[in-house]
Amino acid sequence: MAVVGVAVFIPHFRVTFDWPVARRSLAYALPLVPHGVASWALAVSDRLILAKYVSPPEIAKYALAYLFSTGVTLVGASLMTPVTAAANRQLGSPETAKNIPPLGTYALLGTTVCAMAASACAGELVRVMAPSSYASAVGLVVWVTYGGVLQSSYVVLSTGTWYSKKTAAVPWVTLASVLANVIPNLLLVPRFGTIVAAISTVVAYAVAAVLHGLLAQRNHPIPWEYGPWAQMVLASLGVVAVVRLLPPSPNVLVGIGLTTLASFALFG
Numbered sequence: 001m002a003v004v005g006v007a008v009f010i011p012h013f014r015v016t017f018d019w020p021v022a023r024r025s026l027a028y029a030l031p032l033v034p035h036g037v038a039s040w041a042l043a044v045s046d047r048l049i050l051a052k053y054v055s056p057p058e059i060a061k062y063a064l065a066y067l068f069s070t071g072v073t074l075v076g077a078s079l080m081t082p083v084t085a086a087a088n089r090q091l092g093s094p095e096t097a098k099n100i101p102p103l104g105t106y107a108l109l110g111t112t113v114c115a116m117a118a119s120a121c122a123g124e125l126v127r128v129m130a131p132s133s134y135a136s137a138v139g140l141v142v143w144v145t146y147g148g149v150l151q152s153s154y155v156v157l158s159t160g161t162w163y164s165k166k167t168a169a170v171p172w173v174t175l176a177s178v179l180a181n182v183i184p185n186l187l188l189v190p191r192f193g194t195i196v197a198a199i200s201t202v203v204a205y206a207v208a209a210v211l212h213g214l215l216a217q218r219n220h221p222i223p224w225e226y227g228p229w230a231q232m233v234l235a236s237l238g239v240v241a242v243v244r245l246l247p248p249s250p251n252v253l254v255g256i257g258l259t260t261l262a263s264f265a266l267f268g
Contacts, residue, residue: 012073013212035167035170036103042178046185048202053189064137068119069147079111080226084155086099087159087162087163117121120240124248139195140194143201150206154208157224159216160220160221164216173212177204221247243259243263
């Protein structure tokens with residue numbers, strides 16, 4: 001792809017060096033190196049700590065639960081991509097900038113609905129995906145999937161930082177979220193096991209969302225619709241709590257269908 005791309009574009013550009021442009025580019029990009037390393041640490045630190053203190057079967061259950069979070073995060077990333085593109089295009093004008101907050105709400109709504117459906121159907125889905133010995137993984141699913149929702153909200157809330165190109169403080173925000181994940185895991189996983197890692201995931205992404213939200217609002221304020229965000233997340237958690245009280249269906253596929261219908265009916 002790189003070779004073909006260069007071959008296509010070579011006739012249309014010439015190579016020059018512009019120090020002011022390079023300086024601005026480096027000022028934007030260099031802080032993202034430690035940010036990227038810290039983001040990687042946030043994503044994998046719980047598994048590394050669990051490997052030291054928890055038995056392999058429990059780690060396998062945690063990994064199974066985390067598959068649900070991976071799916072939610074993937075949906076969230078696909079929904080957030082157009083928000084970033086639209087923000088870069090529209091935030092410069094007061095007339096078009098007002099389109100961005102509702103777009104962020106709709107993207108977060110899609111992620112929240114996905115987390116709700118995954119959490120509500122977790123019992124049936126775990127029965128399909130793994131032996132009965134993995135049933136306790138269901139208790140971890142809500143925590144890690146809603147950690148994915150908070151990760152998506154972080155992406156939305158950070159829009160003002162990327163638009164302003166003021167990234168100097170970004171690594172400190174990411175480092176704080178890593179510490180919020182690592183410290184509880186180190187202190188509490190040996191005693192309480194995988195549930196600590198699941199809860200710490202939620203706490204870490206909440207810290208990242210709040211801190212980067214404050215940073216982004218200072219860099220480029222955007223009037224996000226915080227009220228509807230809270231309403232839909234709390235409503236979805238209420239739906240999950242109610243649906244999980246329903247008796248399990250003997251047929252797994254029927255159970256998934258009924259649970260999904262009940263979830264969307266209650267959420268609607």
